[in-house]
Each structure stands twice: as structure tokens, then as C-alpha cells.
Amino acid sequence: MSAWWLSRHFLGSPASITEARRFVTRFLANWPIAETAELIVSELATNAVRHTASGAFGGRFLVTIEAAHDRVWLGVLDEGGPRFPDVRPCGQDDEGGRGLLLVSALADSWGVSGDERGRTVWALLKVGPVAAAGAASCQ
Ligand SMILES: Nc1ncnc2c1ncn2[C@@H]1O[C@H](COP(=O)(O)OP(=O)(O)OP(=O)(O)O)[C@@H](O)[C@H]1O
Ligand SMILES: [Mg+2]
Structure with missing residues (x-):
């Protein structure tokens, strides 16, 4: 269960x-x-x-942060499109393809939900018990 969550739209x-x-x-x-x-x-x-279509005129994306005592879930909901978030193996494309590789390396888990009408790409970060206690006391 999350301790708190927040969402905000961005152009x-x-x-x-x-x-x-x-x-x-x-x-x-x-x-x-x-x-x-x-x-x-x-x-x-x-x-x-x-x-995605979020980048078209009038498009938006939604960022959500969901925090619990030992983990933080981050999600970015876009407005979809024909492409699919796809991790490319290292060295396959010198022109890009590093973003999701980086996300997959940094996050404890990550994934995609939704379809061409809108997808959420999410990442979960676990927080150690001592670190989580410190963070909570400073809120
Ligand atoms: N939210 C998304 N919706 C649809 N397709 C996506 C989304 N995010 C990424 N992709 C697809 O997955 C590919 C890999 O994404 P990634 O972020 O790893 O690389 P990139 O954006 O092409 O380049 P870089 O992030 O290194 O500048 C993209 O080229 C795109 O085709
Ligand atoms: Mg990228």
C-alpha cells in the first residue's frame, strides 16, 4: 500500500x-x-x-510518483502512437536507444502497460529500510 502518491500533467x-x-x-x-x-x-x-502523440500540438503526459516506506513507483503516461517502448541491446544503434537501457539498469523493475491509445512506462525503485526511515522522518 502506498504512503502517498502524486500525479501531474505536463505539456x-x-x-x-x-x-x-x-x-x-x-x-x-x-x-x-x-x-x-x-x-x-x-x-x-x-x-x-x-x-508518442504527447509530443504533438496540444499533447500532454502525466507523471505519477507513488511512495511507500520501502519503494517508490514512477510512471509516465503518454498519449500513445504506433511505436512501442523497446530496449535495444548495447551497441546496436549509435544514434540512440540508451534511455530505456539506462532505465532498465537503474530500476529494480520496470515495464509498460496500455496500448497505442496511451501507454504508461513505469519503474520501481526499492529503498532500504534505514534509508526509508530517514526519508520518512524528513518529510
Ligand atoms: N513511451 C514510448 N512509446 C512508444 N515508443 C517508445 C516509448 N519510449 C520509447 N519508445 C521506443 O523505444 C525506443 C527506445 O527508446 P530509448 O529511450 O531507449 O531510445 P531513444 O529514445 O531512441 O534514444 P535515447 O533515449 O538514447 O536518446 C525508441 O526509439 C522508441 O521507438
Ligand atoms: Mg529515449
Whole structure:
């Protein structure tokens, strides 16, 4: 069960990626995984803007943070499209393909739900018991 959760919509523009990063660092400021969470959301928000209908005129994406005592779940819901989030093996494409590889390396687990009308790409970060206690006391 989550201790708290927050969601916020962002316009699907490149400038919103910085705003989404700030949203994460603001609400996870005292958590030891704050920087990792920021990096993950940055990659997922960038993908939403670059690869989905969220990046079209008037498009939006939704960032959700769900925190429990020992874990933080991060999700970015986009407005869909024909492409599918796909981790490319290292070295296959010099032009990109590092974002989801990075997310898969940083997160304890990650995944995709939804379909071409809108997908949530999510990542779960576990927090150690001592670290979680410290984060909770500083909220
Ligand atoms: N939210 C998404 N919806 C649909 N397709 C996606 C989404 N995110 C990623 N993809 C697809 O998965 C591929 C791999 O994504 P990834 O973030 O690893 O690389 P990239 O965005 O192409 O490049 P980089 O992140 O290194 O700048 C993308 O090229 C795109 O085709
Ligand atoms: Mg990417």
C-alpha cells in the first residue's frame, strides 16, 4: 500500500522535461533515490515527447510518483502512437536507444502497460529500510 502518491500533467514540449525533473526532485527531495528517480523520469518524459502523440500540438503526459516506506513507483503516461517502448541491446544503434537501457539498469523493475491509445512506462525503485526511515522522518 502506498504512503502517498502524486500525479501531474505536463505539456508535451521539451521544456516540460525540465519541469518533470523538478517535480520529482521536489517531492522526493529527502529520499536517497531522488537523483535516480529524476534521471528515470527525465528519460521517460523525453520518450513521451519524442516518440508518442504527447509530443504533438496540444499533447500532454502525466507523471505519477507513488511512495511507500520501502519503494517508490514512477510512471509516465503518454498519449500513445504506433511505436512501442523497446530496449535495444548495447551497441546496436549509435544514434540512440540508451534511455530505456539506462532505465532498465537503474530500476529494480520496470515495464509498460496500455496500448497505442496511451501507454504508461513505469519503474520501481526499492529503498532500504534505514534509508526509508530517514526519508520518512524528513518529510
Ligand atoms: N513511451 C514510448 N512509446 C512508444 N515508443 C517508445 C516509448 N519510449 C520509447 N519508445 C521506443 O523505444 C525506443 C527506445 O527508446 P530509448 O529511450 O531507449 O531510445 P531513444 O529514445 O531512441 O534514444 P535515447 O533515449 O538514447 O536518446 C525508441 O526509439 C522508441 O521507438
Ligand atoms: Mg529515449
